[in-house]
Amino acid sequence: MKLQCDVEVVNRMLPSFGIRNRGKGVRAVLSIGKHVDKTSHRSNIYMMICTAKDRAGSRYKLKDNIEKFFTWFVEEGKATVRIKEPAVDICLSKADANSLKNFLSAARLADRGSDASSLPLSTLTPVRARDVEQPKKKLSIVSKKDYPLTSSFPYSLEQLQVSYCKLSRVDMRMLSLKALRKLDLSNNHIKKLPATIGDLGCLSELILHNNHLEAFSEALCLSTLQRTLQLLDLSQNRLRSLPAQFCQLKKLVNLKLDDNELVCLPFHVGRLSSLRFLSAAHNQLAVLPGDFRKLSLENLDLFGNPFVQPNPLDHTMKLTFPLPLQELATRAVANLRLPYGPHLIPAHLCRDLEVAKTCECGRVCLNYFIKTAVSMNLHQVSHTVVLVDDMGGTDAPVQQHFCSLSCYSEFLDKSLQRGIR
Numbered sequence: 001m002k003l004q005c006d007v008e009v010v011n012r013m014l015p016s017f018g019i020r021n022r023g024k025g026v027r028a029v030l031s032i033g034k035h036v037d038k039t040s041h042r043s044n045i046y047m048m049i050c051t052a053k054d055r056a057g058s059r060y061k062l063k064d065n066i067e068k069f070f071t072w073f074v075e076e077g078k079a080t081v082r083i084k085e086p087a088v089d090i091c092l093s094k095a096d097a098n099s100l101k102n103f104l105s106a107a108r109l110a111d112r113g114s115d116a117s118s119l120p121l122s123t124l125t126p127v128r129a130r131d132v133e134q135p136k137k138k139l140s141i142v143s144k145k146d147y148p149l150t151s152s153f154p155y156s157l158e159q160l161q162v163s164y165c166k167l168s169r170v171d172m173r174m175l176s177l178k179a180l181r182k183l184d185l186s187n188n189h190i191k192k193l194p195a196t197i198g199d200l201g202c203l204s205e206l207i208l209h210n211n212h213l214e215a216f217s218e219a220l221c222l223s224t225l226q227r228t229l230q231l232l233d234l235s236q237n238r239l240r241s242l243p244a245q246f247c248q249l250k251k252l253v254n255l256k257l258d259d260n261e262l263v264c265l266p267f268h269v270g271r272l273s274s275l276r277f278l279s280a281a282h283n284q285l286a287v288l289p290g291d292f293r294k295l296s297l298e299n300l301d302l303f304g305n306p307f308v309q310p311n312p313l314d315h316t317m318k319l320t321f322p323l324p325l326q327e328l329a330t331r332a333v334a335n336l337r338l339p340y341g342p343h344l345i346p347a348h349l350c351r352d353l354e355v356a357k358t359c360e361c362g363r364v365c366l367n368y369f370i371k372t373a374v375s376m377n378l379h380q381v382s383h384t385v386v387l388v389d390d391m392g393g394t395d396a397p398v399q400q401h402f403c404s405l406s407c408y409s410e411f412l413d414k415s416l417q418r419g420i421r
Contacts, residue, residue: 005095198223270294
C-alpha cells in the first residue's frame, strides 16, 4: 500500500522546549509493509515515509502504536495519524481522497494486529527521486507517442494540454483532476463530450478547437461550469446548434464558435452578461436572435456568414385568431411575472417559457407571433467589430417578434416614416 501526498511530521514534544514546528508539508511517498527488527529479529508492519531529502525513509511501527486518527477533512485529501512512540503527528495533505481512505483503512488494520496476509502491503524500499518531486501544475502533450497509456496524469495538474494525439473521446483519467483550471484538447478527433466534464469544479478554460464535435450537451450547461467557465473554444467543429441552456454559462467572457455549421445562436444569448469576446465567423447564420441586442462586447467577429438582407415586409406569420387558451395562459404567467416551475405547471410549459419571445411593445409571446428581421449596426453591442462582409459592412439582421397584428402594423408605420425621411 503506497500513497503520494504532502507530509509534515510534527514532534509533539517540541512545544514543551519552546520550539515550534515549521508548519509546512513536503512531498512524500508513504508505504505500509513488513520490516524485520534488527534487535528482536521479528517481522513487524511499519509505515515508511520517504521524501526528497530522505529517500531511504523513516519507519514507524503500526501495531498497537496509533493513538488516534483525525479524519474530519479526509474528503479534501487531509488527515492526521497520531503515533504513540515516538510522540509524533503525521499530517497528510494534498492526497487523492479515495487513495487516502484506503491507506488509512490499511493503517487501522495494521494497528489492530490484523493478519498480514489480509493487508495490501508494499515493499519498504527507497523511492526514486521523481516519486517525491513537487506536484506538477502544468503538462503539455502534443504527440501521440508521448501520451501516457500506463501511468496516470499527475493529480495536482492545473493546466493540461493534450493535442495532436488523435483522441476520439475524452480520457476519463483527466476527469479525476480536481484542481484542473485549463483543459486544452484541441486538434483531436473527439466527437462527444462526457457530462462528467462538468464535475471539474475549478475549470475556467475549455479549449476544443478542431475536433469532430456535433453537440454541446444540456447537462454540461447545467453543471458546475455555470459558476467557473470563462473561456470556451468550440471553433472548427461540426456544431449545427447550441442548446437553449447554453446561456446558463453566465461566467463566460470569451466564446469562440468560428468555422462550424451553426444556423442560429442560442435564443437567450443576451443572458451571457459577462461575455466580452465573441467570434462566430464562417458559420451558416442567416439572422441573429433578438436577444443579441442585450450583449455588451469588446470584440465581435461574425465575418463570412450568409446573412439575409432584412426587409420589414418580409415576415413569418404564426398567429391564429383567437389565440389558444394555453398561449394566453402562458403569456399571462410571463407578463405578470408569476412564479412558475415544474411543481406548479407542466414541464413542457416551463420549457416554452424559457424561450419566450419579447415583442417590441415589451409584452411576451411564445408559440404564436409575427416574425421579421431588422438591420442593426453591430457597434451597438460591441466596441470593436470585424467587418461582416467583403463590402466593409458592420450591419447584421436581427430577429424581431410581434405579439399581435397591431404591434406589427405600428412597427411598419414607423419603418415607412423613417424611410420617407
